[in-house]
Amino acid sequence: MSNDDTFTHTNADVDVHAMGEVHEHPTWKEYKWVALILTVITIAEVWVYYTPFSKTPLFVPTLLIMSVAKFTIVVMFYMHLKYDHKIFRALFTGPLTIAMATLISLLFLFAKFSGK
């Protein structure tokens, strides 16, 4: 790569936040709190599985809510999506939305044709 192909940005015109040099990340303490919350939710999920609550209609929605909470926490804090550029957010949430829509559509489609 020649020198002409590279540049040095020293002003605010270029968003260096996502370039790898400047990051606003959670602190060491926050990371540990996030890990603790994830562990507590996981314990709650497994505990609920073994209780009579698992035979109630609320069992599946409860598990899904806890799973979505864990998913969101990891994406927002560990993957720094909460702090990163909105393009990254779009690159992740766009395909994720398509994926979820496909999943739900397929489930409805197969449920309809199988009579379940």
Add this chain to the structure above:
Amino acid sequence: MATAVATHAHPPTSTGLDHRKIAIWAFIGSECMLFASLISTYLIYKGRSIVGPFPHEACDPPRCATHLNAILNIPVTSQSTFVLLMSSLFMVLALEAVENKGKPGYSGIRGSSKFWLMATAIAGATFLGYQAFEFTSFVHEGLTIRTNLFGSSFFTLTGFHGAHVTAGVLWLLTLFAIDVRRGLGPKDALLVDISALYWHFVDVVWIAIFTLVYLIK
């Protein structure tokens, strides 16, 4: 942000963002669709196996030739899930150590990217060990990828995830080797950041699999 000053040379980009980071997010987006298709397949086939073993319920004659226990081992999988969650913590601490190398307050273990990278790789390898144990015990109990619809969709889904974890462990070990050879510093933070994004994605996929495959009966 207005006072941020970066002095590293970059290829010019129209977005002002690093191509490599855009690429990893685009890759992760495509991986979302891959795993959504695998999870969809598992959920569509759920409960449609004609012969056992079954994931959550025992199978007795005449439906099965002999008595077969429910095959999923929740306590073991819960442990492997915990290990993978902790590996994500180790990964962010590795990234933080690389970004802040040499700064005050980042001495000892806290500033040792080698320690955290190796800890993450070991946690990933431990998860793979749990998965190997699980797969082996399933085969011994009569469930293979050809036994029934549950076996086919289960081994395909978790096998694909295990392959991703294996790739992640190799990536981490490569970064560890680079760190040992020449040391990783703030200028290499993006390399570690990209690998961390991949690793956390593998973790979030498992969060979904653990609930949808293992816990929902």
